[in-house]
Amino acid sequence: MKTLHGIAELRSLLDGERTAGRAVGLVPTMGYLHDGHLSLMRQARTQTDVVVASIFVNPLQFGAGEDLDAYPRDVDRDGRLADAAGVDVLFVPNTDEMYPTPVLTTVSVAQVSEPLEGAARPHHFAGVATVVAKLFAIVGPCRAYFGEKDFQQLVVVRRMARDLSFPVQVVGCPTVREPDGLALSSRNSYLTAGEREAAPVVYRALRAGVATVLAGERDPAAVSTLVAQIIEAEPLAQLDYAEVVDADSLRIPDPLAGNLRLMAAVQFGRARLIDNVGVTVPAPTQGG
Numbered sequence: 001m002k003t004l005h006g007i008a009e010l011r012s013l014l015d016g017e018r019t020a021g022r023a024v025g026l027v028p029t030m031g032y033l034h035d036g037h038l039s040l041m042r043q044a045r046t047q048t049d050v051v052v053a054s055i056f057v058n059p060l061q062f063g064a065g066e067d068l069d070a071y072p073r074d075v076d077r078d079g080r081l082a083d084a085a086g087v088d089v090l091f092v093p094n095t096d097e098m099y100p101t102p103v104l105t106t107v108s109v110a111q112v113s114e115p116l117e118g119a120a121r122p123h124h125f126a127g128v129a130t131v132v133a134k135l136f137a138i139v140g141p142c143r144a145y146f147g148e149k150d151f152q153q154l155v156v157v158r159r160m161a162r163d164l165s166f167p168v169q170v171v172g173c174p175t176v177r178e179p180d181g182l183a184l185s186s187r188n189s190y191l192t193a194g195e196r197e198a199a200p201v202v203y204r205a206l207r208a209g210v211a212t213v214l215a216g217e218r219d220p221a222a223v224s225t226l227v228a229q230i231i232e233a234e235p236l237a238q239l240d241y242a243e244v245v246d247a248d249s250l251r252i253p254d255p256l257a258g259n260l261r262l263m264a265a266v267q268f269g270r271a272r273l274i275d276n277v278g279v280t281v282p283a284p285t286q287g288g
C-alpha cells in the first residue's frame, strides 16, 4: 500500500491506472478506522481493481462547538489496518491543500439534507457534499463506498452524484455492529464504561420500532414515540430525535408505507451517536 498526501501525485498515479484499464474504487473516511470502515474497503477490494481509501477529518462538516479538535486520530494504526483490508492507496490530504482559503464554492443538496441530522447540524451536509464532490473530482472513482450507518449521508451523496452527473456508482454497505448491537463508530471511543453499557439501547429501541411496524402499526407518531420512550428510559441517554421516514425522500409518510428507515440520534455524555434500521411495509394484496 502507498500512502500519498498530495493531490497532483495521487492524480498522476490514478491516471496511469485508468489508462491501463483498471477500475478505481474510493472509500472516503475520517480515519480512526474500525471494522465498519474496513468492511467498505473489503467490499471495494472485491469489486474494483485499485482501491483508494481517504482519511480526512473534514473541517467543513463540523459546526462551531462540535468535536473537530477532539476527533480521534491515529494515522499509523489506520495505515496498517487499511493495508490488511486490501487498500492500494491511502490518501491523506492536508487541509491547506484541500481548502486553500477562502472557500467560496460549496455544494448543498436541498430537501434530503434538511431534516434529522440536517436540523441538528445545519451546515453538516453541505460540508459532506463539498468534500465528497472534491474527492470524486480528485480520485475519479467508478465506484464509491458509503456505510448505511450514516444513512442520511448516503442519501445526500447519492443525490449529489446524480444531480451533478458524477460518473460514479455510489454503493451503500450494511452497518457493522458490536455483538450487543451498538453500531461501530469512531465516536464510541468517547463513551465511559457506563455509557458504553447503556448505548445498545439505541439499536434495541429501533428494533422495537421495526417490530411494531411489522405487527401492523401505520401511524408514524406511534412508532417514533415508542422508539423515543425506550431510549428515554435509559438514564444516561439524552434523545435528540427518533423518526420514521421514507428511505428515499426522508419525509415522514402518513400512513406508513413503502421502504422506511427508523432513524435516531442520542447523546451519551460527550458522544453523540446516530443509528438507523430499515423496514419495508408490504404492499396491500390486490382483490382480497
Ligand code: AMP
Pocket: 028, 029, 030, 031, 035, 036, 037, 039, 040, 145, 146, 147, 148, 149, 150, 173, 174, 175, 176, 177, 183, 184, 185, 186
Ligand atoms: P467516517 O469515518 O465516520 O466518516 O465514516 C466513513 C465511512 O464509513 C462512511 O461511509 C460511514 O458510513 C462508514 N461507516 C462508519 N461506521 C460504520 C459502520 N459501523 N458500519 C458500516 N459503515 C460504517
